Amino acid sequence: MKVIKLHEGRSHEWLVFGRDEERPSKIIDTNQYMIKTTNHAIMLDPGGIELFSAMLAAVVHHVPVQQITHLFASHQDPDIISSLGLWDKTLPHAELHAPWLWEGFLRHFGCNSIRYNPLPDEGKSLRLDDIELQFIPAHYMHSSGNFSVYDPQAKILMSGDIGAALLPDGAPMFVEDFDAHVDKMRLFHQRWMPSNRAKKDWVRRVRQLDIEYMAPQHGAIFKGRDVQRFLDWLDELEVGTGIK
Amino acid sequence: MQFRSKNSAHFFINAATVAADLSVVLTEAKNISLEAMNAKALVARAGDNVRTFKPITDFMVELANDTIWLVKEINREALVLSRTSLAELHSSDANLRFAKAQQKASTAPYVETLDPIAKMAYNQHHQQSVQLRRHMRKLFELLDEIESRMLAANVVTATSRLEAATAADSYQASLEGIVVKLEKAANRIKHIATKCRHSLER
Ligand SMILES: [Fe+2]
Numbered sequence: 001m002k003v004i005k006l007h008e009g010r011s012h013e014w015l016v017f018g019r020d021e022e023r024p025s026k027i028i029d030t031n032q033y034m035i036k037t038t039n040h041a042i043m044l045d046p047g048g049i050e051l052f053s054a055m056l057a058a059v060v061h062h063v064p065v066q067q068i069t070h071l072f073a074s075h076q077d078p079d080i081i082s083s084l085g086l087w088d089k090t091l092p093h094a095e096l097h098a099p100w101l102w103e104g105f106l107r108h109f110g111c112n113s114i115r116y117n118p119l120p121d122e123g124k125s126l127r128l129d130d131i132e133l134q135f136i137p138a139h140y141m142h143s144s145g146n147f148s149v150y151d152p153q154a155k156i157l158m159s160g161d162i163g164a165a166l167l168p169d170g171a172p173m174f175v176e177d178f179d180a181h182v183d184k185m186r187l188f189h190q191r192w193m194p195s196n197r198a199k200k201d202w203v204r205r206v207r208q209l210d211i212e213y214m215a216p217q218h219g220a221i222f223k224g225r226d227v228q229r230f231l232d233w234l235d236e237l238e239v240g241t242g243i244k
Numbered sequence: 245m246q247f248r249s250k251n252s253a254h255f256f257i258n259a260a261t262v263a264a265d266l267s268v269v270l271t272e273a274k275n276i277s278l279e280a281m282n283a284k285a286l287v288a289r290a291g292d293n294v295r296t297f298k299p300i301t302d303f304m305v306e307l308a309n310d311t312i313w314l315v316k317e318i319n320r321e322a323l324v325l326s327r328t329s330l331a332e333l334h335s336s337d338a339n340l341r342f343a344k345a346q347q348k349a350s351t352a353p354y355v356e357t358l359d360p361i362a363k364m365a366y367n368q369h370h371q372q373s374v375q376l377r378r379h380m381r382k383l384f385e386l387l388d389e390i391e392s393r394m395l396a397a398n399v400v401t402a403t404s405r406l407e408a409a410t411a412a413d414s415y416q417a418s419l420e421g422i423v424v425k426l427e428k429a430a431n432r433i434k435h436i437a438t439k440c441r442h443s444l445e446r
């Protein structure tokens with residue numbers, strides 16, 4: 001599992017875990033994120049069950065496992081959170097922040113000890129030591145109950161499936177050539193994103209944020225000017241193409 | 245009886261299948277019960293002509309009741325076993341995944357923070373395995389019991405045949421009919437019990 005430090009500040013750091021070499025080939029590649037503060041850590045979209053051992057092993061290179069007190073699931077998909085049953089054994093005192101809409105569904109993965117903290121549709125924020133994370137509504141992008149995470153201090157937006165790209169194994173962690181990258185994103189957004197109205201709403205919300213890095217759950221991370229270029233591109237893109 | 249963990253993946257399916265197979269046994273046991281009623285009526289009607297047949301009908305009633313009870317027990321135990329083996333499978337999977345994480349993180353600075361969790365997963369798996377073996381033993385005991393009941397039934401059918409042969413002519417055919425039905429039902433039950441045993445031993 002590759003680990004990259006996305007941000008290192010006085011009060012906290014962002015780590016991205018991905019490009020696991022041992023991932024079975026038919027499983028979609030995912031990026032997992034961890035924000036580590038003085039006394040806490042939160043994992044954002046901690047990943048599927050098949051990745052669990054590699055994730056847990058990678059995590060303890062950076063924090064004692066008991067320091068992870070929070071989990072976040074942007075939505076209910078298996079590549080996001082099917083590892084929940086095992087995290088439940090690992091971190092029985094942790095809290096899971098996930099859309100209220102999916103509580104009854106996510107509990108099928110096993111959530112006996114972890115406390116499920118349902119996120120209301122309008123979103124909310126979470127204080128972790130010196131930082132405040134914002135859960136930004138991203139409903140129907142692609143899941144009907146869905147959130148992005150924004151960290152105003154680090155200026156990072158974890159965008160879940162939005163900005164995802166289907167890349168070959170071993171691809172770089174950052175977008176290097178935006179125009180070339182568009183080809184790797186188009187199908188994903190057209191087919192997985194169902195609603196142009198939802199897309200416009202999310203773009204409008206996100207345009208108000210000051211973003212240095214936009215970090216999706218699949219593919220490569222956008223930085224600087226590419227974030228705006230992505231928003232412009234998505235704004236124009238026709239989505240929901242499954243229905244002809 | 246032997247339990248091998250490599251089979252546990254299929255085991256919960258087999259245990260569920262056993263429960264399904266047993267429904268046939270229940271039908272057969274109910275048939276025995278019905279035949280026993282017929283036999284009782286016949287014995288009452290025939291009076292002294294078939295007096296020696298009376299204990300046999302009593303046995304048939306007892307056999308049918310015992311079998312019905314045993315099948316219900318086996319059914320319950322098979323479902324518990326299916327659930328237990330699934331829990332064992334999950335705990336085994338979790339145990340392996342924690343052990344793998346520990347091994348992969350052997351050089352990590354906080355690897356020892358995984359120790360209590362890995363240990364807990366190991367213990368849980370161990371407990372589940374013990375449970376699984378316990379329930380399995382119970383189920384085999386019940387299957388043993390049903391098989392030995394059917395062996396007893398075979399002995400009784402042999403005696404009944406002799407009794408039927410010595411009965412008055414007008415009752416012979418009816419008595420033999422009852423004996424044949426009892427024998428058939430007992431053999432089918434035994435066959436299914438053996439099949440269940442084999443599918444669990446597989
Ligand atoms: Fe998804």
Ligand SMILES: [Fe+2]
Pocket residue numbers: 077079080160161217218
């Ligand atoms: Fe995804």
